[in-house]
Amino acid sequence: MGEVWTLAEFRHGELSSVSYELLNRGKNLSQKLDTALASVILGYDIKKEDIDELIARGADKVYVVDDKNLENFLVESYANVLIALLDEYKPDIFIAAATTTGRTLMPYVAVRKKTGLTADCTVLDIEEGTGNLLQTRPAIGGNILATIKTPNTRPQMATVRPHSMKPAMPDKNRNGEVIYKKYDESLFKTRSKYLRFIKDESQQVTVQDAKVIVAGGKGVGKEENFAIIDELAELLGGAVGASRDVVDRGWKTYPHQIGLSGKTVSPALYIAAGISGAVQHIAGMQTSENIIAINKDSDAQIFHLANLGIVGDLNEVLPLLIERIKEYKAKEASANV
Amino acid sequence: MKIVVPIKQVPETSNVKMNPETGTMVREGVESIINPLDLYAIETAIRLKEKFGGQVIVISMGPDKALEAIKEAIAMGCDDGILLSDRKFAGSDTWATSYVIANGIKQIGDFDLVICGERATDGDTAQVGPGIASFLDLPLSTFTSEILSLNDGKIKVRRLVEGGYEEIELELPAALTVVKEISDPRLPTLRGKLKAKKMEIPVWGPQNINADEENLGLKGSPTRVVKIFTPKVTREGEKIIVKDEKTLNEAVDKIMDYLIKKEFI
Numbered sequence: 001m002g003e004v005w006t007l008a009e010f011r012h013g014e015l016s017s018v019s020y021e022l023l024n025r026g027k028n029l030s031q032k033l034d035t036a037l038a039s040v041i042l043g044y045d046i047k048k049e050d051i052d053e054l055i056a057r058g059a060d061k062v063y064v065v066d067d068k069n070l071e072n073f074l075v076e077s078y079a080n081v082l083i084a085l086l087d088e089y090k091p092d093i094f095i096a097a098a099t100t101t102g103r104t105l106m107p108y109v110a111v112r113k114k115t116g117l118t119a120d121c122t123v124l125d126i127e128e129g130t131g132n133l134l135q136t137r138p139a140i141g142g143n144i145l146a147t148i149k150t151p152n153t154r155p156q157m158a159t160v161r162p163h164s165m166k167p168a169m170p171d172k173n174r175n176g177e178v179i180y181k182k183y184d185e186s187l188f189k190t191r192s193k194y195l196r197f198i199k200d201e202s203q204q205v206t207v208q209d210a211k212v213i214v215a216g217g218k219g220v221g222k223e224e225n226f227a228i229i230d231e232l233a234e235l236l237g238g239a240v241g242a243s244r245d246v247v248d249r250g251w252k253t254y255p256h257q258i259g260l261s262g263k264t265v266s267p268a269l270y271i272a273a274g275i276s277g278a279v280q281h282i283a284g285m286q287t288s289e290n291i292i293a294i295n296k297d298s299d300a301q302i303f304h305l306a307n308l309g310i311v312g313d314l315n316e317v318l319p320l321l322i323e324r325i326k327e328y329k330a331k332e333a334s335a336n337v
Numbered sequence: 338m339k340i341v342v343p344i345k346q347v348p349e350t351s352n353v354k355m356n357p358e359t360g361t362m363v364r365e366g367v368e369s370i371i372n373p374l375d376l377y378a379i380e381t382a383i384r385l386k387e388k389f390g391g392q393v394i395v396i397s398m399g400p401d402k403a404l405e406a407i408k409e410a411i412a413m414g415c416d417d418g419i420l421l422s423d424r425k426f427a428g429s430d431t432w433a434t435s436y437v438i439a440n441g442i443k444q445i446g447d448f449d450l451v452i453c454g455e456r457a458t459d460g461d462t463a464q465v466g467p468g469i470a471s472f473l474d475l476p477l478s479t480f481t482s483e484i485l486s487l488n489d490g491k492i493k494v495r496r497l498v499e500g501g502y503e504e505i506e507l508e509l510p511a512a513l514t515v516v517k518e519i520s521d522p523r524l525p526t527l528r529g530k531l532k533a534k535k536m537e538i539p540v541w542g543p544q545n546i547n548a549d550e551e552n553l554g555l556k557g558s559p560t561r562v563v564k565i566f567t568p569k570v571t572r573e574g575e576k577i578i579v580k581d582e583k584t585l586n587e588a589v590d591k592i593m594d595y596l597i598k599k600e601f602i
């Protein structure tokens with residue numbers, strides 16, 4: 001039985017926490033299959049702490065390719081290296097996060113390996129008897145769930161929706177094997193060049209990475225009113241989301257758009273304010289763990305999804321809520337002194 | 338410049354039905370449109386043509402009905418269209434779909450750019466664009482939000498990634514997948530519609546694109562659908578109606594209780 005591999009994401013010199021979510025998923029699978037769980041980390045100047053952290057979070061093995069040529073993600077060189085690794089070690093299962101990197105690299109690799117790849121899975125399991133990977137994903141705007149397998153080719157590949165599972169907890173006492181691989185310069189040859197990263201200051205917390213999203217719709221009324229959405233998001237340490245109507249009006253930029261033609265998210269908490277809940281919006285957020293909706297119209301579709309629905313004016317509810325959260329936090333802070 | 342734009346025809350509504358036996362979509366009785374996210378790819382291609390000259394060719398794999406999508410793209414300003422259609426293509430997963438489209442594009446030959454939508458709103462995988470690029474062995478920029486420059490056989494683009502944007506430069510020929518932010522799609526013109534109506538769109542099958550039959554349809558697809566089911570979306574939520582000062586306070590109390598209980602604050 002081949003190993004279960006997860007792709008650790010190392011961007012701008014930092015290991016991203018989706019890497020630990022994948023290890024949590026991978027552990028389930030490797031235990032059921034009674035095989036080793038490994039992480040693959042590609043990048044430049046990878047720190048020993050990061051490798052140790054992967055082991056602490058569940059990796060039995062870590063495959064490391066540390067090369068100046070891998071400093072920034074370019075699909076051609078990353079794919080070449082991965083294919084070399086897959087060819088040599090022949091894992092049974094290979095999963096990556098459904099981030100912009102995972103969603104670019106995995107299909108590029110799966111085509112070359114002539115193997116199946118399932119996108120943006122929310123559930124992974126092992127089929128009794130065959131040991132095949134069962135990959136469940138929402139499709140058609142979340143209207144259906146499909147379970148898919150790759151019966152005849154290996155590795156079985158999947159991308160996994162970020163935040164669809166908690167990160168594995170660290171255990172500093174775990175031991176693991178580290179395998180450093182070096183590759184010939186020719187493998188890194190690309191016809192693409194990385195120029196630079198431009199940080200979007202309005203995306204301090206991005207919607208894909210956020211545990212909490214506070215989203216505003218047309219019901220917010222005007223651009224200036226979005227300040228209360230921004231403030232609430234900041235208080236909760238979350239990101240700001242928006243419906244398409246808001247983005248089309250220019251109140252928020254496209255990276256904030258949630259839905260069919262925007263981002264698909266599944267945060268732990270989604271607060272929807274002044275959003276009607278059109279199918280195209282719901283398609284992007286219905287897998288959120290907790291949903292709180294605030295809308296003037298008691299018949300708004302969004303209430304069908306909400307764990308807690310407030311029928312009321314967001315311009316009354318949110319300022320009061322913000323005030324109360326601040327009071328609560330101040331009290332907590334003074335109690336802790 | 339020769340630009341190829343793969344477009345997919347998708348069902349109009351989000352309420353499409355699935356055949357639970359085969360795991361494929363029931364297409365009868367639903368209106369079909371160009372995948373909304375492919376409109377941005379079409380618009381991007383047309384703008385490049387307007388600036389640099391050349392030709393935009395749309396290509397689609399699907400049933401005969403997909404000719405409508407191709408004609409609509411031509412009405413928007415694309416020059417030519419090709420339909421990849423054959424019973425043997427049916428049941429393809431993203432691997433086999435990418436294979437067929439890539440082979441079709443090889444047949445067109447000597448192109449500079451392939452521009453795909455970010456993802457199709459039905460299958461929703463975003464895998465076919467990178468898949469085509471891989472089959473054609475092209476440098477690739479996914480989630481492209483802006484084209485910064487195009488000269489000396491190179492294209493400089495900006496892509497939307499977690500936390501910001503990345504700028505990369507690709508040698509041509511290259512492949513892009515684009516996000517909505519890149520452009521505002523134009524509407525078809527009357528003149529375009531007339532032109533599209535008169536045009537004969539070639540339909541290519543496996544023999545026209547040198548396809549290996551082993552790689553087509555269900556047979557060529559590494560993945561299998563095990564089952565399809567409908568998730569339960571409605572939640573047993575509580576609803577509070579704000580009518581006055583008092584109920585407003587109660588509503589906010591409820592939210593606070595919820596946030597505290599679930600440890601969000």
Ligand SMILES: Cc1cc2nc3c(=O)[nH]c(=O)nc-3n(C[C@H](O)[C@H](O)[C@H](O)COP(=O)(O)OP(=O)(O)OC[C@H]3O[C@@H](n4cnc5c(N)ncnc54)[C@H](O)[C@@H]3O)c2cc1C
Pocket residue numbers: 216217218219220242243244245246257258259260261262263273274275276277278279280281284294295296297300312313314315373
């Ligand atoms: C192909 C396609 C793709 C699409 N993709 C997306 C997508 O990715 N994301 C997306 O969001 N949409 C998308 N849409 C658009 C979608 O159909 C809806 O038009 C959109 O989601 C509506 O946005 P909204 O809820 O902000 O506005 P509205 O539907 O206008 O709703 C505003 C809500 O605010 C409430 N309200 C008003 N004032 C207040 C107040 N003071 N306090 C509280 N509540 C108030 C109203 O009761 C109403 O329910 C897409 C559409 C198509 C056709």
Ligand SMILES: Nc1ncnc2c1ncn2[C@@H]1O[C@H](COP(=O)(O)O)[C@@H](O)[C@H]1O
Pocket residue numbers: 342343344345346372374375378396397398399431434438452453454455456457458460461462463464465466
């Ligand atoms: N059947 C098809 N014919 C032509 N292009 C397609 C087809 N399927 C997918 N594409 C292209 O690939 C992109 C991604 O589709 P998907 O991987 O299905 O989400 C689409 O936006 C299209 O540009």
